[in-house]
Amino acid sequence: MLLEMKGITKRFPGVLANDGIDLEVEEGQVHTLLGENGAGKSTLMKILFGLYQQDEGEVLLRGKPLSIGSPSEAIDVGIGMVHQHFMLVPTLTVAENVALGLKSGRGALTDLDAVSKRINEISEAHGLSVDPSVEVWRMAVGERQRVEIIKALYRDATLLVLDEPTAVLTPQEVDDLFVILRRMTDEGRGLIFISHKLHEVMALSDEITVLRNGAVTGHTRPSETSREQLAEMMVGRSVKLVPDRPHVTAGEPRLVIKNLEVKGDRGTMAVEGLNLDVCGGEIVGIAGVSGNGQKELAEAVAGLRRAEGSSHIMLNDVDVAQLDTRKRRDLGLGYVSEERMTDGAIGEFSVSENLILVDHGSEKFTKGKFLDFKAIREQGETLVKKFAVKTPSIDTPVSSLSGGNIQKVILARELTAKPSVMVVAQPTRGVDIGSAEYIHSQLIAQRDVGTATLLISEDLDEVIGLSDRIAVMFEGEIVAIIPSEEAERDKIGLLMAGVFDS
Amino acid sequence: MKKLLGASIPLLAALVAFFFGAIMLVALGASPWEGLTSLASGAFGSGDRIAATLVKATPLILVGAGISIAFRTSVVNIGGEGQIVAGALLSTMVALAIPDVPRILLVPIVMVAGLVGGAIAGAIPGALKAYASVNEILSTIMLNIIMLQFMNFLLRGPLIDPLEVEAGTRIPQTARLSDNAALPTLVSGSRLHLGVVIALLAAVAAWAMLWRTPLGFRLRAVGHSPAAARSAGIKVERHITYALAISGSLGGLAGAILVFGSESQRMVTDGSTAGFTGSAGFNGIVTALFGGLHPLWTIPSAVLFGGLLTGATNLQRALQVPAALAVALNGIVVIFVVSSNRVRSRLEELLQARSEFKNSSGGDGPSADVDSLIEEVEHA
Ligand SMILES: Nc1ncnc2c1ncn2[C@@H]1O[C@H](COP(=O)(O)OP(=O)(O)OP(=O)(O)O)[C@@H](O)[C@H]1O
Ligand SMILES: [Mg+2]
Numbered sequence: 001m002l003l004e005m006k007g008i009t010k011r012f013p014g015v016l017a018n019d020g021i022d023l024e025v026e027e028g029q030v031h032t033l034l035g036e037n038g039a040g041k042s043t044l045m046k047i048l049f050g051l052y053q054q055d056e057g058e059v060l061l062r063g064k065p066l067s068i069g070s071p072s073e074a075i076d077v078g079i080g081m082v083h084q085h086f087m088l089v090p091t092l093t094v095a096e097n098v099a100l101g102l103k104s105g106r107g108a109l110t111d112l113d114a115v116s117k118r119i120n121e122i123s124e125a126h127g128l129s130v131d132p133s134v135e136v137w138r139m140a141v142g143e144r145q146r147v148e149i150i151k152a153l154y155r156d157a158t159l160l161v162l163d164e165p166t167a168v169l170t171p172q173e174v175d176d177l178f179v180i181l182r183r184m185t186d187e188g189r190g191l192i193f194i195s196h197k198l199h200e201v202m203a204l205s206d207e208i209t210v211l212r213n214g215a216v217t218g219h220t221r222p223s224e225t226s227r228e229q230l231a232e233m234m235v236g237r238s239v240k241l242v243p244d245r246p247h248v249t250a251g252e253p254r255l256v257i258k259n260l261e262v263k264g265d266r267g268t269m270a271v272e273g274l275n276l277d278v279c280g281g282e283i284v285g286i287a288g289v290s291g292n293g294q295k296e297l298a299e300a301v302a303g304l305r306r307a308e309g310s311s312h313i314m315l316n317d318v319d320v321a322q323l324d325t326r327k328r329r330d331l332g333l334g335y336v337s338e339e340r341m342t343d344g345a346i347g348e349f350s351v352s353e354n355l356i357l358v359d360h361g362s363e364k365f366t367k368g369k370f371l372d373f374k375a376i377r378e379q380g381e382t383l384v385k386k387f388a389v390k391t392p393s394i395d396t397p398v399s400s401l402s403g404g405n406i407q408k409v410i411l412a413r414e415l416t417a418k419p420s421v422m423v424v425a426q427p428t429r430g431v432d433i434g435s436a437e438y439i440h441s442q443l444i445a446q447r448d449v450g451t452a453t454l455l456i457s458e459d460l461d462e463v464i465g466l467s468d469r470i471a472v473m474f475e476g477e478i479v480a481i482i483p484s485e486e487a488e489r490d491k492i493g494l495l496m497a498g499v500f501d502s
Numbered sequence: 503m504k505k506l507l508g509a510s511i512p513l514l515a516a517l518v519a520f521f522f523g524a525i526m527l528v529a530l531g532a533s534p535w536e537g538l539t540s541l542a543s544g545a546f547g548s549g550d551r552i553a554a555t556l557v558k559a560t561p562l563i564l565v566g567a568g569i570s571i572a573f574r575t576s577v578v579n580i581g582g583e584g585q586i587v588a589g590a591l592l593s594t595m596v597a598l599a600i601p602d603v604p605r606i607l608l609v610p611i612v613m614v615a616g617l618v619g620g621a622i623a624g625a626i627p628g629a630l631k632a633y634a635s636v637n638e639i640l641s642t643i644m645l646n647i648i649m650l651q652f653m654n655f656l657l658r659g660p661l662i663d664p665l666e667v668e669a670g671t672r673i674p675q676t677a678r679l680s681d682n683a684a685l686p687t688l689v690s691g692s693r694l695h696l697g698v699v700i701a702l703l704a705a706v707a708a709w710a711m712l713w714r715t716p717l718g719f720r721l722r723a724v725g726h727s728p729a730a731a732r733s734a735g736i737k738v739e740r741h742i743t744y745a746l747a748i749s750g751s752l753g754g755l756a757g758a759i760l761v762f763g764s765e766s767q768r769m770v771t772d773g774s775t776a777g778f779t780g781s782a783g784f785n786g787i788v789t790a791l792f793g794g795l796h797p798l799w800t801i802p803s804a805v806l807f808g809g810l811l812t813g814a815t816n817l818q819r820a821l822q823v824p825a826a827l828a829v830a831l832n833g834i835v836v837i838f839v840v841s842s843n844r845v846r847s848r849l850e851e852l853l854q855a856r857s858e859f860k861n862s863s864g865g866d867g868p869s870a871d872v873d874s875l876i877e878e879v880e881h882a
């Protein structure tokens with residue numbers, strides 16, 4: 001037995017995050033942890049990695065009791081971790097990030113060239129294309145994740161924890177990753193894998209442990225279960241995996257994008273002459289491999305990135321291409337950014353403060369010149385209940401919520417503003433299936449009352465399941481628009497990869 | 503519990519600073535006990551002394567509250583000195599221009615002029631930071647120097663007291679300003695004037711603005727995360743400018759109070775900024791840090807530092823030690839307060855965890871030895 005965790009209990013203020021959890025991982029196996037947002041998966045893994053100390057319970061590595069006081073001790077005994085939220089320093093290059101915290105053979109100085117060389121070897125061997133000399137802040141989320149994986153591979157971990165590594169990867173990248181992971185288990189390494197995507201769990205796992213409210217509620221194998229059953233074990237009730245989407249006749253165009261040109265972070269054109277309409281009562285989904293300009297498109301529509309002079313973005317017949325975000329929001333725009341930790345919420349602010357981040361100045365939340373705390377509290381309590389946000393209280397800082405719950409806070413805020421046009425990027429990334437079901441139903445309900453929704457998601461199933469029309473984006477342009485009735489996974493996949501003929 | 507901790511840590515830092523002060527006194531061959539008592543009696547020993555301390559604390563309260571606002575918006579304001587001078591100059595010019603307006607109007611008018619002068623001096627580096635990415639630490643410091651030169655130019659030239667020119671002494675000071683602009687005294691025969699009350703009200707207003715109004719909400723949002731604030735539709739550049747302008751306006755108000763609360767009832771300098779401000783622009787930073795960047799806590803903090811400043815003169819006279827000792831004490835307090843801020847946040851976490859556990863499960867708090875660097879990187 002590679003790893004045994006016995007009776008692990010961990011308490012946070014007001015939360016029992018882990019409640020006597022047992023977990024066993026064998027050499028050469030992929031052990032999946034499955035559970036709703038806030039079930040305690042990351043907490044358990046952080047205990048294993050020495051980031052938290054358990055209150056009770058013990059950890060055994062190859063039968064020997066282990067006390068892991070810090071991540072560097074964990075790395076020393078061969079435990080690696082790819083974190084859910086990136087642990088990279090944005091201003092440093094890939095090589096510098098990998099070198100950070102490494103024990104170097106040359107005393108205080110680290111040989112960055114040697115590090116770069118090994119990174120190139122690793123990334124080539126595993127098909128993770130990453131340039132060691134690029135600064136991390138210039139990279140898209142998907143690329144950053146690859147750096148995290150390289151970091152762990154570089155340290156040659158025998159037990160590797162992957163906390164939602166696929167949340168930010170494209171389907172193709174996920175396939176590639178799984179090949180790498182399989183190769184790692186073939187070498188005898190043990191893997192702990194966390195994902196909310198059930199088809200991935202079914203495809204990759206040897207063993208599955210299900211957590212709910214900090215305790216183990218079940219244990220199974222892919223051969224003995226189904227996606228529906230797993231969903232039920234996690235949530236405690238049956239879950240609709242594909243959303244119901246009643247037919248609604250689309251109305252007038254509310255968002256009209258004409259000849260949109262946007263530069264990316266590297267200064268080159270990321271969106272090149274894009275044209276797209278979204279009508280009231282319609283969800284248009286953008287399907288595309290990450291890095292084809294989706295992020296720039298979303299930010300340009302939201303007013304967070306400059307659109308070049310000849311671009312037009314018509315929001316309810318007003319050209320907003322050169323207006324600021326405030327004016328666009330006042331004209332009825334809602335926006336859910338793909339970067340929830342940096343753009344979507346303020347970590348130090350409480351749940352209720354984050355819920356009024358956009359509307360704090362409106363009549364509803366002010367009394368004269370002052371904030372109306374009674375109304376703010378009421379709004380907080382209502383939305384936390386309505387969106388089932390798992391938090392000790394509405395005064396808890398958002399940074400101590402689990403990833404999926406932060407996402408729910410952001411969606412709750414944006415959806416209750418009743419936007420006329422909504423841009424939603426990666427709405428269920430890292431969100432558990434119970435909550436994803438709820439978020440999907442809310443997006444559809446919003447569509448049914450006439451909102452025009454532009455959905456950007458790297459989860460192709462989500463795009464196909466939610467969209468009335470699917471726009472395939474490739475190299476900054478829309479290369480095809482497909483009505484949902486004609487949507488075929490494989491055909492879209494080819495278009496996304498830039499294969500247009502036949 | 504948390505509040506108590508917030509207060510006790512700076513006090514502890516002050517105690518440590520006094521301990522070091524005592525060592526310095528011993529090194530200077532004086533009795534530390536006598537030193538302490540003469541310092542205390544110099545600061546709080548009589549009604550007059552207390553009044554002097556409060557008058558000294560007044561600009562510190564204002565600048566400290568302003569600094570708190572700037573820092574909460576993640577803007578560093580080192581320009582207190584220049585902002586005080588700007589407020590003083592503008593209010594002085596207004597008083598020279600319209601000396602005959604009745605007192606009930608002129609006093610508020612010159613106070614507002616002070617606010618406006620300081621706000622302009624704050625808005626300039628604010629706008630430079632927001633729209634041209636000019637580092638505000640550098641620009642506020644440079645503006646201090648510019649304001650100093652401007653003050654010397656005005657007080658030696660255009661604004662100089664005609665009597666000084668006649669007499670040929672040319673002391674850089676304005677003529678005696680209109681009595682209608684003088685801040686009324688609160689207790690007759692004492693130096694305690696309305697400026698003290700204005701400062702207290704301003705500190706309360708600063709607190710309410712930060713935590714009770716949409717503007718303060720936006721400033722704090724920008725302070726924590728400009729990216730999230732921007733995507734929520736908050737105009738980040740504008741609010742950075744506001745933060746420095748508001749911060750500066752409180753400095754400018756302090757400048758006006760220094761002029762119209764002074765006994766000489768004129769603006770006078772010895773050619774240095776400190777000669778007019780008494781370094782309140784810098785000491786205000788210390789005051790704000792000592793008060794935990796909380797406008798209300800800057801009030802007791804300012805009284806303490808005001809006391810230190812007035813008491814030091816007494817200490818110097820009684821024990822024949824250099825007045826620079828007070829400056830050294832100031833510095834020591836800064837070092838301890840700043841370094842204790844980290845300790846404080848740690849302790850707060852622990853305490854909060856402990857107390858919540860008593861209410862819930864009765865367990866032990868989370869261990870504090872989480873690798874803080876990694877955690878910080880994670881939150882970044
Ligand atoms: N540092 C912390 N301080 C306080 N509470 C915390 C902290 N970290 C986690 N929690 C709480 O512990 C619980 C478990 O969180 P954890 O991050 O382990 O969930 P998770 O299963 O990883 O969820 P997700 O799928 O959303 O990532 C949550 O209720 C969370 O709010
Ligand atoms: Mg997690």
